Amino acid sequence: MHAKIANRIALTLALTLAAANPGFAAEDYVVNSAEIVKAADWKNLEKVTVTLDEFSYQPKKLVFKEGKAYQLILKNAGEKKHYFTAPEFYKAIATRKIQSNKDGEIKAPYLLAVELMVGGQLDLYFVPAKKGTYPVYCTIDDHQKQGMEGQIVIE
Numbered sequence: 001m002h003a004k005i006a007n008r009i010a011l012t013l014a015l016t017l018a019a020a021n022p023g024f025a026a027e028d029y030v031v032n033s034a035e036i037v038k039a040a041d042w043k044n045l046e047k048v049t050v051t052l053d054e055f056s057y058q059p060k061k062l063v064f065k066e067g068k069a070y071q072l073i074l075k076n077a078g079e080k081k082h083y084f085t086a087p088e089f090y091k092a093i094a095t096r097k098i099q100s101n102k103d104g105e106i107k108a109p110y111l112l113a114v115e116l117m118v119g120g121q122l123d124l125y126f127v128p129a130k131k132g133t134y135p136v137y138c139t140i141d142d143h144q145k146q147g148m149e150g151q152i153v154i155e
């Protein structure tokens with residue numbers, strides 16, 4: 001096959017795949033995530049708790065240090081379900097796992113959003129990998145407009 005045609009086909013395929021998966025591209029995430037997780041000092045992890053309710057995150061601002069191991073405890077103390085949606089933040093961390101307080105754990109390298117049922121708790125074990133300031137917000141109805149948003153800083 002002619003190289004130019006092959007390139008055009010490859011490009012079309014890439015664009016089609018990108019269109020089929022808006023917002024998702026594996027290369028946007030921390031590529032050496034597994035190595036970072038393995039190298040981190042989990043015995044000295046720092047626990048940080050965020051409480052979700054109507055309509056806020058407490059605390060509203062989180063600050064994490066690059067390379068340190070964290071257990072981010074997300075607790076829904078409200079009367080509605082809420083999201084901890086932070087796609088840019090999830091792309092800036094090496095994720096080890098998400099653990100439920102009673103149902104088990106999920107090991108996955110990439111996350112987009114985390115939903116918490118009423119009374120629910122999920123713990124995110126991760127290592128910050130890319131410095132920056134990232135938004136977190138709830139995508140349910142008008143929760144964000146009502147104030148359910150915050151900021152996550154990796155320094």
Ligand SMILES: [Cu+2]
Pocket residue numbers: 081082083138139140143148
């Ligand atoms: Cu909400």
